Amino acid sequence: MSLRHILAVTRKEFHHIFRDRSTLVLVLLTPTLLLLLMAYALTVDIKHVPIAVLDYDRSPTSTTFVQQITAGEDLDIYTYATSMSEVESLLMRGKIKAALIISPGFGRDLLNLKGIPIQVIIDGTEPESGNFAVDHIARRAEEFVNQALASQMQAMGLQLESLQPLDLRVRTWYNPDLKPRNDLIPGLISMVLGLPALSVALTLAHEREHGTLEQLMATPIGRAELLLGKMIPYIIVGLINVIAIPALAGAWFHVPFNGNFLLFFGLSAIFLFAILSMGIIVGVFMRTQAAALALSFLVVFFPGFFLTGIFFPLASMPEEMRMEALMLPGTHYAVITRGVYLPGVGLDVLWPYAVMLIFLGVVFTGVAALFFRKKLG
Amino acid sequence: MGEENPIIQTRGLTRDFKKNRAVDSLDLSIRRGELFGLVGPDGAGKTTTLRLLAGLLNVNAGEAIVAGFDLKTQAEAIKPHVGYMAQQFSLYAELSVLENLQFFAEVYDVRPADLAARTERLLSFAGLTEFKDRRAAHLSGGMQKKLALACTLVHQPEILLLDEPTTGVDPISRREFWDILTGLYLDGTTILVSTPYMDEADRCSWVGLMYAGRMVICDTPQRIRDRLESEVIELFPRDWQAVQGFAASLPGVREVQTYGEAIHLLVDSGKKRLPEIESALKQHKIGYRSARIAPARMEEAFISLIRGMEG
Numbered sequence: 001m002s003l004r005h006i007l008a009v010t011r012k013e014f015h016h017i018f019r020d021r022s023t024l025v026l027v028l029l030t031p032t033l034l035l036l037l038m039a040y041a042l043t044v045d046i047k048h049v050p051i052a053v054l055d056y057d058r059s060p061t062s063t064t065f066v067q068q069i070t071a072g073e074d075l076d077i078y079t080y081a082t083s084m085s086e087v088e089s090l091l092m093r094g095k096i097k098a099a100l101i102i103s104p105g106f107g108r109d110l111l112n113l114k115g116i117p118i119q120v121i122i123d124g125t126e127p128e129s130g131n132f133a134v135d136h137i138a139r140r141a142e143e144f145v146n147q148a149l150a151s152q153m154q155a156m157g158l159q160l161e162s163l164q165p166l167d168l169r170v171r172t173w174y175n176p177d178l179k180p181r182n183d184l185i186p187g188l189i190s191m192v193l194g195l196p197a198l199s200v201a202l203t204l205a206h207e208r209e210h211g212t213l214e215q216l217m218a219t220p221i222g223r224a225e226l227l228l229g230k231m232i233p234y235i236i237v238g239l240i241n242v243i244a245i246p247a248l249a250g251a252w253f254h255v256p257f258n259g260n261f262l263l264f265f266g267l268s269a270i271f272l273f274a275i276l277s278m279g280i281i282v283g284v285f286m287r288t289q290a291a292a293l294a295l296s297f298l299v300v301f302f303p304g305f306f307l308t309g310i311f312f313p314l315a316s317m318p319e320e321m322r323m324e325a326l327m328l329p330g331t332h333y334a335v336i337t338r339g340v341y342l343p344g345v346g347l348d349v350l351w352p353y354a355v356m357l358i359f360l361g362v363v364f365t366g367v368a369a370l371f372f373r374k375k376l377g
Numbered sequence: 378m379g380e381e382n383p384i385i386q387t388r389g390l391t392r393d394f395k396k397n398r399a400v401d402s403l404d405l406s407i408r409r410g411e412l413f414g415l416v417g418p419d420g421a422g423k424t425t426t427l428r429l430l431a432g433l434l435n436v437n438a439g440e441a442i443v444a445g446f447d448l449k450t451q452a453e454a455i456k457p458h459v460g461y462m463a464q465q466f467s468l469y470a471e472l473s474v475l476e477n478l479q480f481f482a483e484v485y486d487v488r489p490a491d492l493a494a495r496t497e498r499l500l501s502f503a504g505l506t507e508f509k510d511r512r513a514a515h516l517s518g519g520m521q522k523k524l525a526l527a528c529t530l531v532h533q534p535e536i537l538l539l540d541e542p543t544t545g546v547d548p549i550s551r552r553e554f555w556d557i558l559t560g561l562y563l564d565g566t567t568i569l570v571s572t573p574y575m576d577e578a579d580r581c582s583w584v585g586l587m588y589a590g591r592m593v594i595c596d597t598p599q600r601i602r603d604r605l606e607s608e609v610i611e612l613f614p615r616d617w618q619a620v621q622g623f624a625a626s627l628p629g630v631r632e633v634q635t636y637g638e639a640i641h642l643l644v645d646s647g648k649k650r651l652p653e654i655e656s657a658l659k660q661h662k663i664g665y666r667s668a669r670i671a672p673a674r675m676e677e678a679f680i681s682l683i684r685g686m687e688g
């Protein structure tokens with residue numbers, strides 16, 4: 001193994017990355033763009049859900065109730081309906097996603113502690129918005145009842161502390177704001193940082209297509225020297241993204257980085273080695289860039305979506321699929337990213353994943369070098 | 378060329394592709410210091426032969442020794458001794474002229490101390506010094522070929538394998554390229570070059586004609602021309618299509634070949650047949666600019682040989 005040969009290939013590859021605009025965009029900008037795209041596509045904040053209100057009670061209490069429920073940006077009152085058939089028609093035409101129906105005697109029943117006689121109808125064809133409306137109304141209704149009871153007790157001369165109405169609170173660890181992005185983004189980061197694997201898969205096929213591989217094969221360069229020399233520049237460029245992407249996530253999405261960044265950086269370098277060696281295997285077997293791109297999407301990118309546990313927990317996978325997932329560098333890196341991101345986990349917890357990444361990288365590079373022949377056809 | 382043991386020797390070298398046998402039991406022997414021209418029609422197996430000798434293809438049968446190493450078992454050991462230039466442009470388009478040279482110098486383990494002087498010499502030798510910072514993609518076709526040649530020379534190989542290096546190059550660049558090759562030949566480098574141009578074959582010290590994967594003739598250009606037992610009469614008629622129609626049936630005419638406006642008649646004796654042919658032209662009322670006995674060239678010889686084989 002000659003270091004000089006490896007560095008010669010590395011330098012050449014750097015020139016290629018920085019002088020070929022499409023490669024530069026693919027390696028440097030696509031991870032950022034993909035992160036933005038997926039973060040927005042996968043975590044839509046639901047706001048301004050249009051609802052109709054059908055108030056049969058028309059008491060001061062019910063009016064206050066409706067005002068309280070629709071305060072803020074979450075629900076918008078599309079109209080005050082006058083009949084059930086009107087509500088139905090509005091739902092059918094998609095004008096509203098939910099309807100709040102207040103029974104006659106609402107104010108009286110509430111004060112008599114007989115429960116809250118309201119009904120919520122949702123459009124089942126778009127359950128996201130409908131369920132959101134139900135949750136929202138239920139939460140606000142509970143608050144309303146508590147307040148009403150408190151003021152009534154005060155009127156009856158009772159101390160507020162002595163009769164605390166039911167109060168159930170869920171406390172969330174690690175993601176106290178319960179922002180779905182805080183949970184999702186570290187997973188997405190682990191996925192987009194693997195993108196240079198596509199480029200490295202393309203570079204071998206590119207050389208094959210342009211005949212430069214034929215020229216290289218006629219030289220004494222070693223197989224592993226060539227493959228390693230090709231991977232190093234993509235690892236270095238990938239590390240630029242390891243710095244840029246968490247910075248972006250922090251600045252744009254306000255996802256806090258709670259762990260040790262140096263540890264994350266080091267483990268990311270190992271991950272890049274592992275995922276790029278997967279890309280190299282694709283490049284070794286595919287003759288054309290089109291084929292290399294298609295296959296790397298199939299084995300590097302799509303499994304990143306479905307198998308690495310970012311969206312679907314590993315524990316819920318069938319045994320054989322879990323085995324496959326464990327062979328993907330992304331699976332281990334997703335654990336590392338999530339770990340180092342949110343609770344500030346250290347190497348004492350993450351070392352098995354790091355070891356696994358090194359193992360996969362060495363095995364993949366070995367397989368690639370073994371099957372890469374300095375022969376045409 | 379006093380040395381008798383060849384630097385390239387193949388015995389029964391065979392290579393099959395899916396459907397056809399590209400190289401068929403090839404016996405080839407090239408002595409050190411030879412400028413060997415490999416000619417033959419498209420698909421004759423020239424490129425496959427060169428790729429085999431460069432160690433780029435697996436051998437299906439037969440044996441080959443290149444620079445003292447067995448092609449089948451020591452292909453990697455051959456590579457430092459050989460400079461191979463593929464038919465298509467195969468340098469890095471986005472690298473500059475100098476960067477391409479430096480890259481191949483490093484891959485071929487040129488000593489760092491020698492690198493600067495070596496690349497400078499090759500640049501001036503290929504006439505590329507003033508273009509050294511230009512990207513290879515922006516060079517003309519002729520300059521690309523010269524750069525490719527410079528890259529194959531960067532480790533001072535004993536053997537050069539050049540696959541149609543002047544195809545698609547303008548005539549002036551072609552001549553310059555061959556002047557460089559002749560210089561290398563005079564310096565003692567063994568060169569195996571394939572070419573579709575017969576005038577280039579004429580400049581070689583030894584020529585091999587391949588046909589359907591086999592070596593048909595392997596000899597000096599002079600002796601190959603001598604094999605053509607016919608003499609050549611060159612005609613420039615006003616209506617060459619009419620001449621083509623009847624010329625072959627004239628007595629003593631063995632073959633008719635056309636070269637643009639010229640028609641070459643291969644005859645048993647030039648002196649005897651030239652007056653006969655001129656009178657035949659008058660008889661057919663076909664005017665002509667000139668009719669003369671011309672020296673036989675490689676081209677007539679090869680076309681005649683290949684026609685003979687195609688039956």
